[in-house]
Amino acid sequence: MKKLLLITLLLGATTTAFADKYLETRIGLTGFGTYNDSGSNVTKKYKTTGVGFDAALEFMSSVNDNFYLGAGVAYQTLQESKSHDEKLFQSFPVYGVAKYSLGYLGDSAWVPFIKANLGYAFNFKDGGNDSPDNGLYYALGGGIENDGVVLEISYQDTYSEINHTNYDYSRWTFGIGYRFR
Secondary structure, eight states, X not given: XXXXXXXXXXXXXXXXXXXXXXXXXEEEEEEEEEEEEOSSSSOEEEEEESOEEEEEEEEEEEXXXXXXXXXXXXXXXXXXXXXXXXXXXXXXEXXXXXXEEOOOOTTSSOEEEEEEEEEEEEEXXXXXXXXXXXXXXXXXXXXXXXXXXXXEEEEEEEEEEETTEEEEEEEEEEEEEEEEO
């Protein structure tokens, strides 16, 4: 786990050598999630209820005209588990980012992109005796951007262990953000 954090920090430090840099902020709503319990031979899926919240800050540098690398941090409140009647944990992931712009959509000013995040999630829980372990975080998604405004959809997954039970929380996040150059 320390190695993954070190790799993420090194990736962020090396991107400062590239020319085109920007800071992107984003907020999002999380839905359609499941907590997957892989603590036994059979994986159990726990459906979720409500909506989660996601706020992220990413620093990106261009490698070439279409490819960007960077680092990000986020704060994520997760959805409640229907079977447990509570949020099993919340998360603060630190991650590396790879983003590829696909070019303009016809004659419009909208530019579609695909994106991947990989990092380490610092998981916590407010109240209670159960202390979640930290774990892997990743996201795959895409979106469109125009004049600094970013609309994004991503599939995210965060891993944790609570009381010797492994959980991975998978969900869809719909976000809106702004790119500062």
